[in-house]
Amino acid sequence: MSAASERPSGHKIAILASRVGADEKRLFDAFDRRGVPFDHLDTRRQWFLAGQRDMPWNLALNREIGQVRAAYAAHSLAAAGVEVVNSAEATEACGDKWRTTMVLQAARLPTPRTALGLTPQAALDALDSLGYPALIKPLVGSWGRLVVRLPDRAGAEGVLEYAAALPGPQSHLAYVQELIDKPGRDIRVIVVGGQVLGAVYRTSESLRTNVALGGEARPCEVTPEISKLSLDAAAAVGAEIAGVDLIEDQDGRLLVLEVNHRVEFAGFQSAHGDRIDVAGFIVDHLLERAQR
Template identity: 75%
Template sequence: MVPSIPARPDGDRIAVLASRIGADEKRLFEALDRRGVAFDQVDTRRRWFAAGQRDLPWRLVLNREIGQVRAEYAARCLTWAGVDVVNSADATAVCGDKWRTTMALQAAGLPVPRTALGLTPEAALDALDAIGYPALVKPLVGSWGRLVVRLPDRAAAEGVFEYVAALSGPRAHLGYVQELIDKPDRDIRTVMVGGELLGAVYRVGEVWRTNVALGGRTRPCEPTPEITKLSTDAAAAVGADIAGVDLIEDSDGRLLVLEVNHRVEFSGFEAALGDRVDVADHIVEHLLERERR
């Protein structure tokens, strides 16, 4: 456990934005209680903000909202009101959009799979022809590996994008497509807090998607200098203080950055590493350090 920093003065409260309280949020609440930090759990489903409002009771907010749109807009409202939000509204916006994440990672010179964005379903099919099959189509916004579809060939892609073309709304018609990396039956998840790598785990699955939410298992991964540098640079590229970074190995052993999560889930990560790391305690420590700057 990291050294303790004294709790903040009475009446100076932290808010935790969360409409769903899971195991990770409970761990964070326990860590705040252990430090004697007064906090409010704020359910964004019942929160509204007045234009120009500045008299909010918090100076610091930890954003754990699971809904991407609410997470970003709540962060922007709080920032406009003079509240320090972790992660920032900009980081939340970038991490919550796979295309914006890819562009941020590439701008930072980080290795990523070949990726394209078709502005229509027809254009996405053309992009896939250029990338080659097999390939993946992913939702711009989403997590836990949901709605990610493996496309073995052009016929399968045409079927998927015929469905996509029938969806309502122009955003739904954008096609984020990516090469399918020939990888081992695993990928790598790292957790970053305040620029520090807390550790790494392998996520191992029976199928090509290894997300823990889809049944993937975690086991320890010894962080190499390359894993540490890629994770540190990826979190910095998207501006995230707290991040889960997903890395993938290709058939030659080269590491690529897949994405960065602004609302990292860490129960599976801790289960693999045992008592070597307390993510919630590190997050609370980072919040207190940030407040004292």
């Protein structure tokens, strides 16, 4: 396919995704069950004409896994008059960990103590202030990749020396965070259209609890505190559909770790079974949006 205007007309909703995984298939099935036509747009083959306004959709669900493509696609569609869920602004706020932290802090939500070093040397000074052990994370990334535990200054110097040798100025910025002594789990909460669908504990023997990396998910009771924190975090970044990650410290206090604009829900769905149809909730929310 080439220009967007050459696609068949008549469809109101587009789904952007270069990677069709289990969650995307669930979404496709949810549309089919409701008899609602949609267009799947592979962003690897998508291009936009500047000034174009005659798009065949009035709404798009952004499931693009590549952060840069997701943000540019959202901006391009919005400029053409297409409403995008999540918006370009939410995608950018969630897709960069430092921007997420700043937004959450501005909303006065509890987060781990975090700093951004503009150079590797500055990061060492920041880590001295935060204290060890600590974590260093890539500004952009998912599934817990490239998250490194820093036991002490010597370990940090080795990691940051490697980072300094990487190409690209963003690689030289260091997002560092205190290591929360959590009880071997974190909490993933799914929010759709201002409603908390449910929550799961994600457990693992390793530092990273991501289900995609082998972590296990089991149902978690949604307490009033979990609900409020999750709704406030999703609202802060402007995400209509969000996966909010919370962690508990040793005193049981909940902290907001991050907000995912392209939430993966296979583990959540497995833990809750047929009791909560995440894809169905998402599609119903989109249909409501399309009718406004």
